[in-house]
Amino acid sequence: MRKFLDYIIETVIFICGMLSIIFVVLIFSFLLKEGLSFFKDFSFIKFITNQFWYPNSKVPSFGILPLICGSVLVTLGACLIAVPIGVMSALFISEIAPKGVRDILKSLVELMAAIPSVVIGFVGMVTIVPLVKNIFNLPTGLSAFSGSIMLGFMAVPTIVTISEDAIRSVPWQYKEGALALGATNWQTLRRIVLKAAMPGIIAAIMLGIGRVIGETMAVMMITGNAAHVPHSIFDPVRTMTSTIATEMGETVRGGMHYKSLFAIGLVLFLITFIVNFIADLFLGKNKNL
Helix, strand or coil: CHHHHHHHHHHHHHHHHHHHHHHHHHHHHHHHHHHHHHHCCCCHHHHHHCCCEECCCCCCEECCHHHHHHHHHHHHHHHHHHHHHHHHHHHHHHHHCCHHHHHHHHHHHHHHHCCCHHHHHHHHHHHHHHHHHHHHCCCCCCCHHHHHHHHHHHHHHHHHHHHHHHHHCCCHHHHHHHHHCCCCHHHHHHHHHHHHCHHHHHHHHHHHHHHHHHCCHHHHHHCECCCCCCCCCCCCECCHHHHHHHHHHHCCCCCHHHHHHHHHHHHHHHHHHHHHHHHHHHHHHHHCC
C-alpha cells in the first residue's frame, strides 16, 4: 500500500511539473506566433530604436524605445532603493535580531509580499505622488521617481526572504573560525558571511528585478503613462507592461496595433526570462556552497 501511494504521489508531482513546462511553452509559442507576425511588416531594429509610440495616428509609429527607457529607469531606481534596504534587513533578521524579534520581522516581511499591487499603487497615488510633487516642486508627482519608490517597496520582501535564507545557509563553522581568529562580529558578517552568501543574495536581487520589470498595475497608476524618452527620473514615463495593459482593450484583433502589443510582450518575456535564468544560475551556485 505504501509503495502504491508513493507511486501515486510521484506521478502527480511529475504531471504537475510537466504541465508547468507545457504552459510556459504554450505561452511562449503564442507570443512568438503573434509577435513574429508583426516583424514581418515592421523592422525589429526600428521597433527597438524608434523614439515615437503613436500606434493610432494616421501614420502609425511603433517605437518602444521610450517604453524600454521608462521600464529601465523605474527598475534601476527601484533597485537603488530595494537592494541596500533588502540586504541589510536580511542580515539583521538572520544574524543580529533576537529570536522573538526575528520571527515577528519575518512575518511582517511575508505580509508585505502578500499586499496586492493595486493597493500599493493606490497608496502611492494618495501619499507618495503628492509628497514628491511638493518636495521637489514638480508640475506633477506622477513620475519615474514615484514609481521607483513604490516598486522598491514591492521588491524588498523578495530580496529579504531569499537573502535571509542564503545568509542562514552559511555554515556556522565559517563564523566560529573567523571569531576564533580574532575578527569582530561586524568583520565576520562583512568579510565571511556576506561573501559566502553572495550567490544567493545576487539571486535574490535578480528575482526582485524580475518582480519590478513585470509589475503592471502599480506603475500604470503612479508613473504618469507618458510615452516619451525621459530626461530625468522626475519625468513621467510609461513602461512596457503598462502599455500592454492600457491599450490591449482598444485594439482591433489581428491589426498592426494588436500585433505590436504582442511584440512588446515578446520582448518583455525575453527580458524576464533572462533575468530569471541568471538568478537560477546564482541559486545553483549557492546550493553548492
